[in-house]
Amino acid sequence: MIPQLLEEEEPVLLARWLEAQKKAGALRSGQVSEAELFEDSRRFLAALRDGAATGQLADITAQVWDQTRTVLEELSRSRAALGLTPSETATFVFSLKEPLFDLVQQKVGRDPDRLADQIWNATLLLDKLGLYTAEVFQKSREAIIARQQRELLELSTPVVRLWEGILALPLIGTLDSERTQTVMESLLEEIVNSGAEIAIIDITGVPTVDTLVAQHLIKTVAAARLMGADCIISGIRPQIAQTIVHLGLELGVISKATMADAFALALRRLGKTVVHRASTRPEC
Amino acid sequence: MAEIPVLKIGDCLLVSIQVDMHDRLAMQLQDELTNRIVADRARGVMIDISALEIVDSFIGRMLNNIAAMSRVLDAVTVVVGMRPAVAITLVELGLSLTGVRTALNVDKGLALIREAIDDPGGAFGRRKR
Numbered sequence: 001m002i003p004q005l006l007e008e009e010e011p012v013l014l015a016r017w018l019e020a021q022k023k024a025g026a027l028r029s030g031q032v033s034e035a036e037l038f039e040d041s042r043r044f045l046a047a048l049r050d051g052a053a054t055g056q057l058a059d060i061t062a063q064v065w066d067q068t069r070t071v072l073e074e075l076s077r078s079r080a081a082l083g084l085t086p087s088e089t090a091t092f093v094f095s096l097k098e099p100l101f102d103l104v105q106q107k108v109g110r111d112p113d114r115l116a117d118q119i120w121n122a123t124l125l126l127d128k129l130g131l132y133t134a135e136v137f138q139k140s141r142e143a144i145i146a147r148q149q150r151e152l153l154e155l156s157t158p159v160v161r162l163w164e165g166i167l168a169l170p171l172i173g174t175l176d177s178e179r180t181q182t183v184m185e186s187l188l189e190e191i192v193n194s195g196a197e198i199a200i201i202d203i204t205g206v207p208t209v210d211t212l213v214a215q216h217l218i219k220t221v222a223a224a225r226l227m228g229a230d231c232i233i234s235g236i237r238p239q240i241a242q243t244i245v246h247l248g249l250e251l252g253v254i255s256k257a258t259m260a261d262a263f264a265l266a267l268r269r270l271g272k273t274v275v276h277r278a279s280t281r282p283e284c
Numbered sequence: 285m286a287e288i289p290v291l292k293i294g295d296c297l298l299v300s301i302q303v304d305m306h307d308r309l310a311m312q313l314q315d316e317l318t319n320r321i322v323a324d325r326a327r328g329v330m331i332d333i334s335a336l337e338i339v340d341s342f343i344g345r346m347l348n349n350i351a352a353m354s355r356v357l358d359a360v361t362v363v364v365g366m367r368p369a370v371a372i373t374l375v376e377l378g379l380s381l382t383g384v385r386t387a388l389n390v391d392k393g394l395a396l397i398r399e400a401i402d403d404p405g406g407a408f409g410r411r412k413r
Binding site: 181184185188189191192195197219222223224225226227228229 | 363368370372374375387388389392393
């Protein structure tokens with residue numbers, strides 16, 4: 001019954017479905033154009049027709065539904081990337097119910113038992129497809145979040161070469177164990193690559209220093225030392241200095257108030273000096 | 285059983301650990317090193333562990349011991365070539381080898397030893413924690 005309907009009434013169904021979707025507000029957010037909606041709907045209906053033609057309506061994980069699932073996956077992903085809500089995405093499938101049921105009713109006429117039977121079949125199928133859409137939507141959102149987290153982690157842990165043999169590591173944000181791991185890895189990697197002997201860890205961007213953060217700092221310093229590089233901690237704000245003393249923390253490493261002081265010390269350690277030239281104006 | 289060669293460069297001794305260390309080999313190395321420091325009148329000992337992918341607490345302690353022994357014999361010990369992963373593991377184990385001096389590679393290690401021998405007050409005191 002349903003396969004036959006999909007086969008025969010496809011144009012009517014498509015037109016009514018589009019109408020139903022527009023009524024449900026599919027175009028309201030303005031992120032999906034009418035042409036896109038038409039194309040998505042057409043592809044989905046075609047895939048649904050092919051899937052239903054095999055008669056296996058009960059199991060949408062079967063191979064005959066591959067095409068349908070692919071269409072839904074693409075749809076979910078693109079809508080997740082556009083930032084639409086899960087219900088907006090799932091409504092795409094669920095809004096097919098109204099026009100489909102109307103058609104079923106027209107076909108079956110006044111036979112309640114048969115009508116209920118057919119509508120039940122159709123509901124089961126569309127519910128499964130709708131849930132599948134929501135599931136894929138959720139997964140693609142999670143993938144986006146995971147990627148952003150990774151990017152954030154990398155963004156916030158740059159290792160800068162200040163001078164030959166001097167690295168700077170400006171830390172921004174709270175130091176948790178995971179970030180410490182990334183910071184440590186990128187610092188040590190850079191020490192190997194550049195052969196640096198001094199690393200300046202700047203904590204201007206670290207909002208608070210508690211025992212845990214201090215512990216992480218100490219670990220990073222110890223690891224760098226094992227690789228033959230000395231560390232200087234800079235950018236300690238007055239409040240943080242007070243906190244460190246009140247908590248009774250011992251960083252066990254040279255610390256400077258500003259990155260400039262730390263850099264000057266690093267240059268001195270490497271036996272380099274910065275001199276002030278008498279005339280700074282370039283000769284013409 | 286494999287033996288770890290101890291090479292003499294000027295007044296330094298170079299040991300490159302290439303095989304997995306175990307108790308007997310470590311004891312043998314300590315024995316050999318202390319003997320050679322005395323026999324060759326070495327002033328510096330460099331231990332290259334760039335080939336080691338795994339350094340456990342045992343090897344960590346051995347490195348500490350060798351450093352302490354050579355200090356008694358008035359030689360400077362530098363551990364060179366530690367891999368980043370090894371450094372992170374050691375720190376996570378709580379072994380930061382505070383008694384041992386470290387350098388990135390053999391070159392820098394030699395420079396460090398030279399500095400320490402030439403200027404025992406300055407470089408030695410500064411690097412020592």
